Every structure is written in structure tokens, then in C-alpha cells.
Amino acid sequence: DAGVIQSPRHEVTEMGQEVTLRCKPISGHDYLFWYRQTMMRGLELLIYFNNNVPIDDSGMPEDRFSAKMPNASFSTLKIQPSEPRDSAVYFCASSYDVGQPQHFGDGTRLSIL
Amino acid sequence: GQQLNQSPQSMFIQEGEDVSMNCTSSSIFNTWLWYKQEPGEGPVLLIALYKAGELTSNGRLTAQFGITRKDSFLNISASIPSDVGIYFCAGQLRRNTGKLIFGQGTTLQVKP
Numbered sequence: 008d009a010g011v012i013q014s015p016r017h018e019v020t021e022m023g024q025e026v027t028l029r030c031k032p033i034s035g036h037d038y039l040f041w042y043r044q045t046m047m048r049g050l051e052l053l054i055y056f057n058n059n060v061p062i063d064d065s066g067m068p069e070d071r072f073s074a075k076m077p078n079a080s081f082s083t084l085k086i087q088p089s090e091p092r093d094s095a096v097y098f099c100a101s102s103y104d105v106g107q108p109q110h111f112g113d114g115t116r117l118s119i120l
Numbered sequence: 121g122q123q124l125n126q127s128p129q130s131m132f133i134q135e136g137e138d139v140s141m142n143c144t145s146s147s148i149f150n151t152w153l154w155y156k157q158e159p160g161e162g163p164v165l166l167i168a169l170y171k172a173g174e175l176t177s178n179g180r181l182t183a184q185f186g187i188t189r190k191d192s193f194l195n196i197s198a199s200i201p202s203d204v205g206i207y208f209c210a211g212q213l214r215r216n217t218g219k220l221i222f223g224q225g226t227t228l229q230v231k232p
Contacts (some may be wrong), residue, residue: 038218057218106212108165109155112162113161
């Protein structure tokens, strides 16, 4: 079975630009999570969805960040406008159920210049 | 907020040696997970623990869910060069939420 698929793998853009990160969860998984990983703060949960509905977005840092899940096989994390401090690796993860382990994609390495 | 204290922060060992790392918290967790992350990749699940006192093995890896539910450890026996990576513990406070709290990671280097 295919794992969690994220795109792009790398993104370099100038500050002020809009950035869209994409995620395809594992088929049949009802939960989808977006994380951000930095050296300073480690892995932080940004938002998670259950059956395409956002459940907890308390980790979203600012209004510049938004996430959507229009269907069970696709989610986006958007940053608009982007800032250099948004540079990080962004991971998407999915799980079959809330009590089941989360499986991670290989991440998007984002650099904002 | 809740935090997990993972130690040691890094280890540099000789191939064949055993390794032990642990996570502690002031909060009680219902689930403990151990992940390994290699450069350029996402964390990969190694072991999941669901009950206090549970001891689970996965090949040369063994992990335990502490009796107090506030800690967990991971042991790697007879380390090999491919064990190199960053190991993360993660805890779930309540099983009816999806929120995981991650430790800061233990970087393991193995000298052949």
C-alpha cells in the first residue's frame, strides 16, 4: 500500500508569496494531521481533521496559515503571505482511527527567502 | 503546555553495543509511541504501547510503557550502523483525541 504522499518535497520561495503544500493520506485513514518540524521547537501539531472536518486547529501559528480537506484523499496547507520564519519541514500524517498510530509522509522542506 | 523530556539528547556508540533512551513527563499518557527519523524522511513508527506496564519488542528493539504512565523507554540491542537516526517518543494524553506530543529526539550515531 502507498504511504502518505506529500508534494512538493522541496519549496523555495520569496517572502510574501503564497505557498501551498499538499497531502494525500493513506486510503481508508479517517484522520489527517499537519505538523511542522524545526530545530528550535521540534515536531509541533498544527491542525488535524477527522472525516475531512477540522477538529483542532489550536496549533496553527497565525491567520496566515490555513488548511483544508475537500475530500478524503486530499488536504492542503496554505501560507499566505509567507515569511522567513515559516521555513521548516512540514509533515502530513494519517491514522485509521484516533487511537491508532499516525503514519507520516516524507515532508515538504520549505525555505522562505 | 504538556512536555515530554527525552534523554539522552544524543549518543555516539560502538557497533554491537546496546542502547537505552527514555521519555518522562509530569502528565499521564494513554499511549506511547516510538518513531525513528532518517535524514530527508518522515518519522517511521517503530513500536506502539497501549497499556501501563506493557513490554513490546520489534526485532532488536524493545519498549516499555511505564507503570506510572508518565514514562517510557526504548532499548536497542546489538546496535548496527543502520540504526543511525533520530529516535522520537510521542505520547497521547487521551485516546479520544488525535493529539500527539513529541519528545525532542535522541540522535544516535553508531561507529562501525
